[in-house]
Amino acid sequence: MCPAQVQENEQRGYIIPVGGGEKKVRTSTILQKFVELSAGPDARIVIIPTASELDTAGQRTHGVFRELGVTNIEIVDLSTREECEDPKQLERLENATGIFFTGGNQLRLSTTIGGTSAASVIRHGSARGVHVAGTSAGAAFICEHMIADGKPGATPKRGMVSLAPGLGLTNQVIIDQHFRERDRIGRLLTALAYNPFATGIGVDEDTAAFIGPDDTIEVFGSGGLTVLDTSHLEYSSMAEARQGQPVSLMGVRMHILLAGDRYDLKKHTAFPGNK
């Protein structure tokens, strides 16, 4: 699915993929910044724990937001497609200033929420200014083309990655997470090699890309953000490669960004944090 249209006089909310590593999130700057954007102490945070098979995932995240001073926190447990049509749950989503997807399995998110009224409410909320963050599986889910799974390794190979339709808050980027920790540059390059229209964003653990309304990214957290820019791609051998074979890719531009660094997705330009 693709992003809802931003109406005149309105501004899209931030889209915030977090690279996973939730144990560290509690002490990091990432959720602090998310809460601050979502109206600080007046924030109305909705947690969606659908990706996780653990009943405790929502509660754990609830505790973290409480420590950060938020009092209005709702866990909206969309565990079936039927619940994604429940007017009470939809009202909670409508009222949020910030929505947070926990980690787990992104296919639980896309198979449960995809195509439902809940997905539509979240997409329209984002276009209206609601900030939407997701960690790990939650990060993968938020874009139009979602990495469902894949194989580790540095060399792109045909069939190394499985793409599936995601929630569709943005189609400017394809997101991968646990990026450096799980050696995922090959699979992200493979995803881009299929169709180089998007920019690849590899998010390390305890790291987040805050994608602003103007499609400029600012990095937060302790790890790195790998930007793979295929806007000047000269050649990809994907169409000729057989299943499992390596793919040649010419003209990819790469940036490794750290906290404070920025990247303009429209102009394909990176800026150091101190400039």
Added chain:
Amino acid sequence: MCPAQVQENEQRGYIIPVGGGEKKVRTSTILQKFVELSAGPDARIVIIPTASELDTAGQRTHGVFRELGVTNIEIVDLSTREECEDPKQLERLENATGIFFTGGNQLRLSTTIGGTSAASVIRHGSARGVHVAGTSAGAAFICEHMIADGKPGATPKRGMVSLAPGLGLTNQVIIDQHFRERDRIGRLLTALAYNPFATGIGVDEDTAAFIGPDDTIEVFGSGGLTVLDTSHLEYSSMAEARQGQPVSLMGVRMHILLAGDRYDLKKHTAFPGNK
């Protein structure tokens, strides 16, 4: 990529996936109808043979359109990403009333055209009223989520299908072609099981789905159109299935449509041709 926005007072062109089997196309009603929509004898048809590795693909299709009485036919051979930025080629695309993608390999289309100015011109042309048809690989390429390849068989299985970002003229459907001939219902169901937001359209050879500006489909040609409607999907076990394992899917609605039959993608309703 997602569809360009249709401006007020304008109407999107028809989007026309054809199921392949080009030998038969010459005598079928499909290209006749395409030419008629594209202004009949005044049509300005552009053929894009990028999907094919054969230099003759464009010429062969050129001959078919000539037989149908079209005089203004251009072959726009976008064989490199550089050519997709060439102002002369872009002007030809701008001037078309109908654009036709030949068959071959859809990854040649997405890797060559994806993210270029040519893709943008075609997307905006479609939103302005240009009719865009594609046969076989050309049919797969035209939607937002493109089936890049997959395995035959009737039972959906995790990993049975590879999706990649397509041209993005519509995100209402996921298209598969040579449908009955190559036993592809399992892979189309798998694509839908990842995220049930789209409707599956399986197009047999010598058959076409004419998707109108109002998102109503009319069937042309000698074969069948299989519609897989997941708008009321109750359950999918995709998130739990391991690679290669079958997936359970509950609540899929199926329609097999023939020439003259119609399907409303917004209301998810099928109409017999005689009503």
